[in-house]
Amino acid sequence: MTSFDIPKWYDLHTHFRQGEVLSAYIKAHLDMGCAGALAMPNTKPPTAAIFEANEGKYWSIERYRRDLLNAGADKFGELIIPLYLTKDTSINMIQSGAKSGHLKACKYYPPHGTTGAEFGAPLSEYIENGVLKAMEDEGVILCIHGEQHALGPDKYFDRNTNAEELFYQEDMPQLRDKFPNLKIVCEHITTKIAVDFVEESNANIVATITPQHLLYTIGDLIQGLKYHLYCLPVLKHCEDRAALQKAATSTQNTKFFAGTDSAPHAVKATECGCAAGCFTGGIAPQLYAMSFELAGLDLANASSQEIFKNFLCLNGANFYNLPIPQETFTLVKQPSKLEPLQTPNGEIIPLPLGLGLKTLPWSIKL
Ligand code: NCD
Ligand code: ZN
DSSP, rough: OEEEEEEEEEEEEEEOOSSSGGHHHHHHHHHEEEEEEOOOOOOOOOEEEEEEEOOOTEEEEHHHHHHHHEEEEEEEEEOOEEEOOTTTHHHHHHHHHHHTOSSSSEEEEEESTTTTTTTTTOOOHHTTTSHHHHHHHHHHHEEEEEOOOSHHHHHBBBOOBBBBIIIIIIIIHHHHHOOOOOOOEEETOSSSHHHHHHHOTTTTEEEEEEEHHHHOOHHHHTTTTGGGGGOSOOOOOHHHHHHHHHHHHOTTSSSEEOOOOBBOOOEEEEHHHOOOOOOOOTTTTHHHHHHHHHTTTTSSSSHHHHHHHHEEEEEEEHTTOOEEEEEEEEESSEEEOOOEEETTTTEOOOOHHHHTEEEEOOOEEE
């Protein structure tokens, strides 16, 4: 039976939400071998202030960190909370936040681009008001949701183009040229065009890839309208998935790493639409292992295990300057049962269970 040990890992893009559900979501991450996480700031209200003393209409990183630590995140070695960029983000906030040690990263949401993105301002505002320059000068990382906003349906998702491709063709090259020293994480990339952009950029520009974008395509979503697969950016085509798989599983890979975008929704489908976000807490290493196999790697081989370790455990930690944990966990090619996660807000359905799978081919042992 195939089984291998790797260091505990950091999920460098996840959503833990807020309130009484926090501890269940954090526990699911601890249970899948996480030694830390980057907890996205699309809380309600958004985490768009740094210090508790300056909260006003937004939550602060200080407060959200305390809530997370109290709910079990104290068991993580590392916890990063990016600042949600809004029209109220100032140069002074970036400078004082960076000096205080509370501010390591900022998150750009395209206005109304996804769940909880309604406080985002257009990227051009942060170019003009000096916020991105201040981030570049202070070494604050930009986590970017790379999709053009306010597009009509024909450009948002068409046979020839989509919001992500337009963003990486029209907006990102400009950003890279204007701020050559800004460290950027292209979050949850879904297209070959985004992969190519990251590969042809210097070491300051890297990307996270989710399990669902490595495993599935838009065909999986629309055949039977499997709404548990609905997340943003939406799944793309076979050629895009192949480019993502190739990037993640290359022996040379230093730029692409795990960020699950695990995004729990107690109510997924409603009468007039569907909440964007797939829940993969508790099972992400197993899903990433499945995706490596789908890409043609045999995880019984030591060389494939090394590539997997680079993607899951090393590349992201190196980019964020996090220590590689001494503690390890074990991936075993042994079926594990899928169960809904019980929370005070009701059951959360893990993505594969929502697709009708009852078991996964991999298990983990801590
Ligand atoms: C995320 C969520 O639910 O918070 N949804 C998603 O589809 N990924 C928001 C996000 O990061 O896009
Ligand atoms: Zn996200």
